[in-house]
Amino acid sequence: MRKGRLAVVTVFGSLAVGLAACTVLSGRVYNSVLYDIVPWLVTGMVCVIPTVLCGKLETPRLSKCRNGCMQLFVFCVSTVLTIIYTVLCMAKVLPAEYIPTNGKMWVFHILTAILVEAVVFWNGMIRIYLTSEQLGIKWRGIGAVCGMIPVVNLVVLGKILRLTIGEVSFENDKVRLNRERNKEQICKTKYPILLVHGIFFRDFKLLNYWGRIPKELETNGAVLFYGNHQSAASVPACAQELDARIREIVAETGCEKVNVIAHSKGGLDMRYALSELGTDRYVASLTTINTPHRGCEFADYLLNIVPEKEQQSVAKAYNAVFKKLGDDSPDFLLGVKDLTASACKALNDKLHDAQGVLYQSVGSRQNVAGNGRFPLNYTYRLVKYFDGANDGLVGEKSFPWGADFKYLTVEGKRGISHGDVIDLNRENIPGFDVREFYVKLVHDLKTKGY
Numbered sequence: 001m002r003k004g005r006l007a008v009v010t011v012f013g014s015l016a017v018g019l020a021a022c023t024v025l026s027g028r029v030y031n032s033v034l035y036d037i038v039p040w041l042v043t044g045m046v047c048v049i050p051t052v053l054c055g056k057l058e059t060p061r062l063s064k065c066r067n068g069c070m071q072l073f074v075f076c077v078s079t080v081l082t083i084i085y086t087v088l089c090m091a092k093v094l095p096a097e098y099i100p101t102n103g104k105m106w107v108f109h110i111l112t113a114i115l116v117e118a119v120v121f122w123n124g125m126i127r128i129y130l131t132s133e134q135l136g137i138k139w140r141g142i143g144a145v146c147g148m149i150p151v152v153n154l155v156v157l158g159k160i161l162r163l164t165i166g167e168v169s170f171e172n173d174k175v176r177l178n179r180e181r182n183k184e185q186i187c188k189t190k191y192p193i194l195l196v197h198g199i200f201f202r203d204f205k206l207l208n209y210w211g212r213i214p215k216e217l218e219t220n221g222a223v224l225f226y227g228n229h230q231s232a233a234s235v236p237a238c239a240q241e242l243d244a245r246i247r248e249i250v251a252e253t254g255c256e257k258v259n260v261i262a263h264s265k266g267g268l269d270m271r272y273a274l275s276e277l278g279t280d281r282y283v284a285s286l287t288t289i290n291t292p293h294r295g296c297e298f299a300d301y302l303l304n305i306v307p308e309k310e311q312q313s314v315a316k317a318y319n320a321v322f323k324k325l326g327d328d329s330p331d332f333l334l335g336v337k338d339l340t341a342s343a344c345k346a347l348n349d350k351l352h353d354a355q356g357v358l359y360q361s362v363g364s365r366q367n368v369a370g371n372g373r374f375p376l377n378y379t380y381r382l383v384k385y386f387d388g389a390n391d392g393l394v395g396e397k398s399f400p401w402g403a404d405f406k407y408l409t410v411e412g413k414r415g416i417s418h419g420d421v422i423d424l425n426r427e428n429i430p431g432f433d434v435r436e437f438y439v440k441l442v443h444d445l446k447t448k449g450y
Contacts, residue, residue, distance in 0.1 A: 068127025198264025211423025363399025
């Protein structure tokens with residue numbers, strides 16, 4: 001009830017401010033009510049109609065973000081109307097009684113217009129800067145830098161509005177969808193899910209390797225665990241850690257088995273554990289995501305051309321940093337060497353898929369180098385030269401493994417990179433809903449009895 005009263009007060013308060021602003025902007029009080037009421041109605045409709053069309057939003061954050069978008073839209077419309085009014089006054093097209101009669105009134109009119117528009121603009125900008133998740137550092141920075149450059153600032157404002165309006169609509173639909181299917185618990189599988197990260201990352205609590213995916217899965221009933229293994233080590237070493245982790249989960253929860261979803265090198269680590277360490281008795285399924293099962297030829301190339309001294313220098317620096325971040329015995333070079341095409345061929349000759357475990361795989365394609373996030377925008381061309389079409393790190397021929405393979409991409413220049421497929425950048429990609437993809441992936445495991 002309080003929210004309803006607040007909404008009414010907000011709407012009518014906005015209309016009242018619009019009326020007052022339109023009156024003040026003229027620099028005088030008009031004799032005709034018509035010239036007051038028309039701009040008042042226009043401003044009011046601009047505020048109210050989008051709210052009616054969009055309907056009720058599901059979260060306060062989205063409501064605040066949409067309100068910020070509306071204020072920026074009002075800023076654009078009212079600025080155009082103010083400019084048109086000023087031009088008509090200067091051209092003396094309007095009746096004389098509605099035109100400022102002296103310099104002081106003109107100065108008052110212009111300064112008041114600038115002040116009111118600035119208040120509306122910054123109110124809207126602050127709202128979306130504080131509530132939008134899709135603007136990111138990039139567009140916040142561009143907005144700040146280009147804000148005072150004429151024409152350019154309008155182009156940037158248009159881009160920011162498109163991003164935030166699209167975000168509000170998309171995220172609101174997702175919240176509503178999850179609420180509608182909440183009782184179904186479509187991701188509540190027979191066995192819990194173990195998420196296994198790839199090389200050069202750890203399972204940090206404050207920076208989730210899997211972006212917004214875990215929350216989405218848990219919202220739909222999934223029970224999740226993490227591998228918690230080192231960021232960089234050999235395949236056998238990581239496999240040992242994952243085997244111990246899985247046995248720990250089974251012993252503590254009594255779940256008997258887990259379903260493993262492993263990204264990048266994590267897929268190789270898990271295949272080794274299943275084949276060589278007896279972990280298969282505790283694993284129902286293994287889904288590898290963008291795993292280089294046949295290695296990366298560009299990794300062979302880099303290790304051949306980079307001098308040993310430089311390799312050791314990079315490895316020493318990396319290992320020192322990640323020891324401080326929690327790794328027991330990180331080994332940068334062994335981790336990289338196990339991703340080469342030659343090492344993966346030797347691994348494939350040695351390993352055999354475990355009986356009774358469902359193996360399936362996923363791969364994706366980045367379409368253009370420039371649309372990959374750092375550093376994939378630099379590695380894409382090098383990988384393409386050696387491995388053909390790729391996700392910025394791994395060639396598409398290396399992805400398939402197991403009974404089922406899903407290949408992901410989108411039309412146009414964007415594509416889906418090695419990082420996009422785990423929501424590393426928390427970015428909504430047109431044509432690919434990464435969170436919903438994982439919901440369907442886990443729901444499929446549930447449907448199959450896993």
